[in-house]
Amino acid sequence: MSTDTLSKPAPTPITIKELNTENPRWCAGCGDFGIIMGLKRFIVERQLMPAQTVNVSGIGCSGRAPNYFNTYGIHSIHGRPIPIALGVALARPDLNLFVHAGDGDTLSIGGNHLIHGINKNFKAVFLMYDNEVYALTKNQTSPTTRRDHPTNTQPQGSFLNPLNPITVALGLGASFVASTADWIPDHLTNTIKTAFEHPGFAFVHISQRCPHFDPSNFDHKTSTWFSFLKHPNGIEPDRRLADKTEVLEHDPSNLAQAFQYGAAERRYFGLFFQNKEKPRYDQILHNLVDKAVKKDRSKILDSFLV
Amino acid sequence: MSIEKRPVTRFELLMDAGTGAQKAGDILLGAFVHMGQYVYVEPMIPAEISPPVRSRPALSGVIIRLADFDVTNIGNDTDLILAAHEIVLDRRLDDNEFNVNAKILLDMGDQEANPDSYEMVLKRCTKLGLSVIPFTVDAESQEIVKQLGGKGQNLHYLGMLSYIYNLDEEIVQAEIVKTFGKKLKEEIMAKNVKLYHNGYQLAKEKVFFRYEVQTHKREGDQILIDGNTSLSMGIIDAGIKLYSGYPITPASSIMHNLAKNFPSYGGVVHQAEDEIAAIGTAVGSYYAGMPAITATSGPGLSLKQEFIGFATAAEIPLILIDVQRSGPSTGMPTKTEQSDLLSALMGSHGDYTKIIIGVANVIDCFYAPHLARYLTEKLRVPVFILSDFQTANSYKVVKKFQLAQMNGNVDEIPDFILDRFHMKRLTGPIEMVKTVQTTPGTEGGMRRLTGLNTDDKGKISYFSDDHQHSHAVRNEKIHHVRRALTAPEMFGKDGNEVLIVGWGSSRGAIEEAVTLCEKNGVPASGMHLRIVYPLPLMLKELFAKYKNVLTVEVAYGDKLKPSPLALLLRSETLKDVQPLIADATGRPLRPRIIMKKIQEVLK
Numbered sequence: 001m002s003t004d005t006l007s008k009p010a011p012t013p014i015t016i017k018e019l020n021t022e023n024p025r026w027c028a029g030c031g032d033f034g035i036i037m038g039l040k041r042f043i044v045e046r047q048l049m050p051a052q053t054v055n056v057s058g059i060g061c062s063g064r065a066p067n068y069f070n071t072y073g074i075h076s077i078h079g080r081p082i083p084i085a086l087g088v089a090l091a092r093p094d095l096n097l098f099v100h101a102g103d104g105d106t107l108s109i110g111g112n113h114l115i116h117g118i119n120k121n122f123k124a125v126f127l128m129y130d131n132e133v134y135a136l137t138k139n140q141t142s143p144t145t146r147r148d149h150p151t152n153t154q155p156q157g158s159f160l161n162p163l164n165p166i167t168v169a170l171g172l173g174a175s176f177v178a179s180t181a182d183w184i185p186d187h188l189t190n191t192i193k194t195a196f197e198h199p200g201f202a203f204v205h206i207s208q209r210c211p212h213f214d215p216s217n218f219d220h221k222t223s224t225w226f227s228f229l230k231h232p233n234g235i236e237p238d239r240r241l242a243d244k245t246e247v248l249e250h251d252p253s254n255l256a257q258a259f260q261y262g263a264a265e266r267r268y269f270g271l272f273f274q275n276k277e278k279p280r281y282d283q284i285l286h287n288l289v290d291k292a293v294k295k296d297r298s299k300i301l302d303s304f305l306v
Numbered sequence: 307m308s309i310e311k312r313p314v315t316r317f318e319l320l321m322d323a324g325t326g327a328q329k330a331g332d333i334l335l336g337a338f339v340h341m342g343q344y345v346y347v348e349p350m351i352p353a354e355i356s357p358p359v360r361s362r363p364a365l366s367g368v369i370i371r372l373a374d375f376d377v378t379n380i381g382n383d384t385d386l387i388l389a390a391h392e393i394v395l396d397r398r399l400d401d402n403e404f405n406v407n408a409k410i411l412l413d414m415g416d417q418e419a420n421p422d423s424y425e426m427v428l429k430r431c432t433k434l435g436l437s438v439i440p441f442t443v444d445a446e447s448q449e450i451v452k453q454l455g456g457k458g459q460n461l462h463y464l465g466m467l468s469y470i471y472n473l474d475e476e477i478v479q480a481e482i483v484k485t486f487g488k489k490l491k492e493e494i495m496a497k498n499v500k501l502y503h504n505g506y507q508l509a510k511e512k513v514f515f516r517y518e519v520q521t522h523k524r525e526g527d528q529i530l531i532d533g534n535t536s537l538s539m540g541i542i543d544a545g546i547k548l549y550s551g552y553p554i555t556p557a558s559s560i561m562h563n564l565a566k567n568f569p570s571y572g573g574v575v576h577q578a579e580d581e582i583a584a585i586g587t588a589v590g591s592y593y594a595g596m597p598a599i600t601a602t603s604g605p606g607l608s609l610k611q612e613f614i615g616f617a618t619a620a621e622i623p624l625i626l627i628d629v630q631r632s633g634p635s636t637g638m639p640t641k642t643e644q645s646d647l648l649s650a651l652m653g654s655h656g657d658y659t660k661i662i663i664g665v666a667n668v669i670d671c672f673y674a675p676h677l678a679r680y681l682t683e684k685l686r687v688p689v690f691i692l693s694d695f696q697t698a699n700s701y702k703v704v705k706k707f708q709l710a711q712m713n714g715n716v717d718e719i720p721d722f723i724l725d726r727f728h729m730k731r732l733t734g735p736i737e738m739v740k741t742v743q744t745t746p747g748t749e750g751g752m753r754r755l756t757g758l759n760t761d762d763k764g765k766i767s768y769f770s771d772d773h774q775h776s777h778a779v780r781n782e783k784i785h786h787v788r789r790a791l792t793a794p795e796m797f798g799k800d801g802n803e804v805l806i807v808g809w810g811s812s813r814g815a816i817e818e819a820v821t822l823c824e825k826n827g828v829p830a831s832g833m834h835l836r837i838v839y840p841l842p843l844m845l846k847e848l849f850a851k852y853k854n855v856l857t858v859e860v861a862y863g864d865k866l867k868p869s870p871l872a873l874l875l876r877s878e879t880l881k882d883v884q885p886l887i888a889d890a891t892g893r894p895l896r897p898r899i900i901m902k903k904i905q906e907v908l909k
Contacts, residue, residue, distance in 0.1 A: 021754075022765070051749045054594070066754050067766060072746040073754035074593060076586075077616050083583035087590020087598065088746065090548060090574055095594070095746055113586075116579035285574050292569035297711050300539050300571070304529035306339050306703055 031182030031208035038188035058105035062129035079110025120281035166262035229270025326460030331368030379814030465505020601627035641892025666813035791842035798831030856886035863888030
């Protein structure tokens with residue numbers, strides 16, 4: 001079995017138009033539009049072959065994403081895109097693999113798979129669509145809903161402090177942790193690009209607007225409430241906002257500093273942490289097969305002879 | 307001294323877990339096979355690793371059925387028990403599986419410290435009319451066992467059993483060396499061999515009976531294999547390339563075996579973080595074009611149900627092995643049962659389609675993956691292989707299987723495998739819900755799969771006609787199989803007072819029960835189903851030839867609640883099928899009990 005290779009450029013250039021399928025069935029103003037556009041821009045920029053590209057998703061608004069890419073895709077069940085993606089990675093290491101998961105997929109029903117996807121560090125770009133609410137099921141508290149925010153299941157206001165996806169991922173030993181937002185397209189595309197080049201499981205957190213259920217959550221018109229993390233080995237701040245927004249130098253090999261930014265009240269967009277040396281489970285399994293003493297299938301029962 | 311010649315006999319060795327009863331059984335088996343006798347071995351294993359010694363849960367043993375003909379099941383009852391102490395004996399007597407004339411060799415070594423307990427158990431034996439032959443391990447052997455840190459008692463018992471079953475001492479010694487040879491130092495090996503010979507000598511002096519079973523010369527290459535090992539080698543021969551599983555008794559040994567062997571044949575073994583992830587990765591692999599399989603047992607089957615429905619809707623091939631154990635819930639992990647049938651049949655929500663293959667023995671285990679692959683790739687519906695604890699762990703000697711060495715094209719499946727499962731090759735075009743069925747990487751074939759309903763282009767659709775159409779197409783796939791099924795395997799005469807029906811591991815007991823009935827003038831025939839779902843179309847006609855159709859199942863049922871197979875057969879045929887045996891005792895079916903129950907019905 002060959003190890004993974006980045007796909008060759010397509011013979012005729014791929015355009016955004018060719019990547020479209022139908023009009024997405026999302027609400028007007030939904031942040032998911034921005035996210036899939038960001039990924040499409042990256043696919044066009046890199047000229048990834050659609051036939052060699054697989055989007056895997058779970059359930060919820062974000063789960064619909066693969067349906068809107070004219071690539072291969074699998075819109076699976078709630079919380080389980082990571083195990084499916086691993087199956088694809090083991091079967092076809094040559095394919096470009098993107099996992100799309102909501103906050104419920106990632107940190108609630110699929111939490112166990114996140115732990116092990118991160119630990120297995122197989123080659124995939126993991127996009128966490130975090131709108132901080134269960135939206136498709138009509139406004140329930142999610143693991144990332146901010147405290148005291150009322151929903152249909154906790155009308156008194158969300159009871160608990162939300163889980164912090166960045167520190168969770170860092171704490172699990174992720175080899176790549178970045179954060180971006182649906183409304184900063186250049187930064188989003190650059191983040192996906194950096195994630196795609198990462199040799200392992202690239203955890204990308206994306207703050208995503210849900211104008212229907214929580215319109216006031218992200219103030220996408222101002223940029224005083226967040227900062228960009230910048231570094232030669234990191235992700236460039238968004239071009240349109242760079243001069244209006246705080247930009248901090250952060251070395252992505254500095255794990256302690258990454259935890260500090262991750263745990264802070266303020267939001268930081270950029271590359272928190274990267275370690276290109278973490279062993280990859282998919283490679284380990286493939287190497288096991290490659291290096292095993294080859295045996296003749298016509299003799300498989302010989303050791304049982306009496 | 308008399309040597310009693312018998313066509314078939316059964317004995318068991320009972321010890322504390324971890325003291326080597328299974329190993330002793332393996333060695334005996336090797337020796338019997340070497341001498342040309344037929345054996346069927348059932349290990350009795352506690353669910354715990356090392357329960358406290360001299361306690362009832364510690365019972366670990368091996369049951370060996372020895373015959374001068376090919377035996378297909380563990381049989382009726384035991385003629386001889388060798389017990390390491392009174393507690394394991396007392397525990398085993400509860401199962402009520404001994405012959406009225408059974409002989410019991412009881413090691414009295416623990417009596418001095420536990421006089422009351424011994425007295426109680428000895429009284430119980432007297433009450434049951436069992437003859438107990440007490441013995442004590444000789445002083446020299448006791449000393450050796452002490453030197454070996456308490457190990458080696460099994461070799462002593464092995465010696466005693468070798469004498470009683472008239473085994474050649476040299477052959478057994480060779481088997482001991484074969485079994486332990488690489489692991490033991492020469493000096494330790496010598497001590498073990500000494501223990502063996504001392505045991506043999508002890509029996510020679512103290513035991514005044516011996517059994518002899520006629521030997522046969524066997525034709526062709528023979529292999530010794532258990533159900534789970536056979537399944538794992540079948541997986542390799544069927545051309546499957548990825549195994550994805552999570553540890554669970556009694557399915558785990560499939561993964562153990564593949565972990566050792568699969569990479570040498572280009573296969574990947576993935577130990578997932580949980581049962582759901584295990585099936586998810588199998589689905590992902592098959593989706594990407596690499597044939598994959600997952601295996602589990604009852605609790606895992608419950609966890610996997612959502613993915614089974616997903617594979618049905620998305621039309622992704624899926625093969626799932628369920629090695630059944632006693633349920634519900636954690637139940638009895640190391641006891642056999644056949645009660646997951648309905649869970650496979652109806653466990654996932656909505657009208658999901660599926661095919662269920664039941665394996666009867668180690669030969670079926672080897673070929674079930676081939677058939678499952680053929681069906682799942684042709685039809686793109688989930689295929690279950692249902693085994694059970696008994697089939698998984700029992701082992702016997704069989705003629706070496708003919709290999710199929712399947713590769714990419716499942717149409718290459720040999721006819722003899724389809725014949726074995728009583729079905730014809732699928733013919734004609736098979737319609738899919740989605741007319742395009744490309745695999746990732748195929749140029750120009752980009753498409754999206756989803757668990758949502760779709761139209762024939764694969765586009766999400768909530769239109770009523772599309773949904774009804776999807777159901778019809780999926781079910782038609784199963785009807786293709788229904789029509790391809792030939793008459794199931796029958797035993798005994800065509801048309802009779804009674805027909806006993808079973809599936810999976812009950813085959814051996816059914817076959818033998820029918821032979822027994824014929825010998826005793828009991829008008830009963832038998833049927834065994836290898837594909838349990840769908841059922842063949844002519845089943846109703848076949849049932850019409852029998853006055854009573856009765857199921858034999860290792861699954862619970864009673865007067866008000868039909869057991870799983872009875873429920874299925876009733877609904878499919880409208881015949882008043884009743885359970886004859888619906889015993890969820892964790893113990894295998896016994897041919898003589900089946901006959902007895904038929905006689906009661908006919909009264």
